[in-house]
Amino acid sequence: MVKINQNFARLPQSYLFSDIAHRVDAYAAAHPHQKVIRMGIGDVTLPLPCAVVDALKSASSEMGSKETFHGYGPEQGYPFLREAIVEYYRREMGVVLKPEEILVSDGSKSDVGNIVDLFSPDNTVLIPDPVYPVYRDTNIMSGRKIVYISADSHNAFLPLPDPSVKVDLIYLCSPNNPTGAVYTKDQLAQWVAYAHEQEAILLFDAAYERFISDPALPRSIFQIPGARECAIEFCSLSKTAGFTGMRCGYTVIPMELSFPGPLGEPISLNKMWVRRQTTKFNGVSYVTQRAAQSVFTPEGLEACDKNIHYYRENSQMICSLLAKKKIEFYGGAHSPYIWLRCPGEMSSWDFFDFLLENAAVVGTPGSGFGKNGEGFFRLTAFGSRENTAEAMERLSPLL
Ligand code: MLT
Numbered sequence: 001m002v003k004i005n006q007n008f009a010r011l012p013q014s015y016l017f018s019d020i021a022h023r024v025d026a027y028a029a030a031h032p033h034q035k036v037i038r039m040g041i042g043d044v045t046l047p048l049p050c051a052v053v054d055a056l057k058s059a060s061s062e063m064g065s066k067e068t069f070h071g072y073g074p075e076q077g078y079p080f081l082r083e084a085i086v087e088y089y090r091r092e093m094g095v096v097l098k099p100e101e102i103l104v105s106d107g108s109k110s111d112v113g114n115i116v117d118l119f120s121p122d123n124t125v126l127i128p129d130p131v132y133p134v135y136r137d138t139n140i141m142s143g144r145k146i147v148y149i150s151a152d153s154h155n156a157f158l159p160l161p162d163p164s165v166k167v168d169l170i171y172l173c174s175p176n177n178p179t180g181a182v183y184t185k186d187q188l189a190q191w192v193a194y195a196h197e198q199e200a201i202l203l204f205d206a207a208y209e210r211f212i213s214d215p216a217l218p219r220s221i222f223q224i225p226g227a228r229e230c231a232i233e234f235c236s237l238s239k240t241a242g243f244t245g246m247r248c249g250y251t252v253i254p255m256e257l258s259f260p261g262p263l264g265e266p267i268s269l270n271k272m273w274v275r276r277q278t279t280k281f282n283g284v285s286y287v288t289q290r291a292a293q294s295v296f297t298p299e300g301l302e303a304c305d306k307n308i309h310y311y312r313e314n315s316q317m318i319c320s321l322l323a324k325k326k327i328e329f330y331g332g333a334h335s336p337y338i339w340l341r342c343p344g345e346m347s348s349w350d351f352f353d354f355l356l357e358n359a360a361v362v363g364t365p366g367s368g369f370g371k372n373g374e375g376f377f378r379l380t381a382f383g384s385r386e387n388t389a390e391a392m393e394r395l396s397p398l399l
Helices: 005-010 016-030 050-063 079-093 108-119 133-139 183-197 267-281 287-296 296-326 347-359 387-398
Strands: 102-105 124-130 145-150 170-171 202-205 231-236 247-251 256-258 266-268 329-332 337-341 377-378
Touching: 016 347, 050 287, 050 296, 079 287, 079 387, 102 108, 102 267, 108 133, 108 202, 108 231, 108 247, 108 267, 124 133, 133 145, 170 183, 183 202, 256 329, 266 267, 287 296, 296 329, 296 337, 296 387, 347 377, 347 387
Parallel strands: 124 145, 124 170, 170 202, 202 231
Antiparallel strands: 102 247, 231 247, 256 266, 329 337, 337 377
16 A cells, blocks of 8 residues: 655645635635735736846747757756846856756745755754745655754844854745844855764755845855855755746755765766756756846846835835834835734734734734744735835824
8 A cells, every 4th residue: 555755744734825825815805805915925926027037038049949948957047047047046146057956947936945955854954943944844744854953032032152052954035024123244154064074964044145235244155155065055046037927946056065975976956957957957948048047137137126125115114104003013124025013913824814904904823833833923015005005004094
């Protein structure tokens, strides 16, 4: 008889954002005339930049012509996109990478979830709590031991390593999802030193890097000396360029990362990832990769920054209401997420129900991101200006 993966029984019953979507759908069905304002999942609302739309049109025309049609492409991404990303890192962050270290995919969620294939189930994983649930759930699925490190108001949701804790894989996200907190270079240097001491790999999620507006704050783990020897970085165009519906991201695996294989011979993680992807993934469409390439042009980046500025103004609107109401909150400055303490000591899900019932506003209950998220709540700034303003008007008398 077939044996199922029993680890699935250890997962929360449903994925956080699917759970929320079901509850909101039920509310909307019961209140058909009420306009629901969604500030839960971090989905963008502004359309794609013109440079991206032009690139999509022109790549689509190429696909319609015998001379310029593209079938399967390289699974790890077309050279034109990998080179554009290398140039982006060099110009914007002073980080030198090789094109073959950039592995293009359909988004960082897939890569963050799939990277665990490269590591033995015996590894112990360090995960901050609260956390983007994909890190936790994918490691539960593959049966790894997880050690949690507390992110809370005592460390401003920026936990630092404890050298007495022995681990093999470390997940970090900065700017953080869900708390919006951002590590400084000094703090990330402590994590890099810890990863070296532990001979561990640091899995760094930089999906929100472009929301950082302070040049002193690091946007890539590779801005930290020593990171090439211990870190993998995940990045996405979802939030940078509005690609949540397009699907394109990339993972950076430095050539320095290699570990002993079955006979003690060094095996490169980069090569293992390429081996995995060539087996299980046929690459991102040519049209999408041309669109992604256009993001890294001066016009593309300028348009992305304009959109990010718009979302930042939404953040300011949310933060100013919370400040006025004297509600403790984090994030919002270099992140599209605002992480607030639920008023009146309400639990996260009670506050979720309270806002849905009384304001038809949807957020994300902090407890969905981990034990330490209990009593907190996440709002996103990715809504339209009108909806964000209307949501704040509805919330104001309730807070
Ligand atoms: C979130 O709301 O946390 C994100 O949109 C989820 C994701 O990027 O997969």
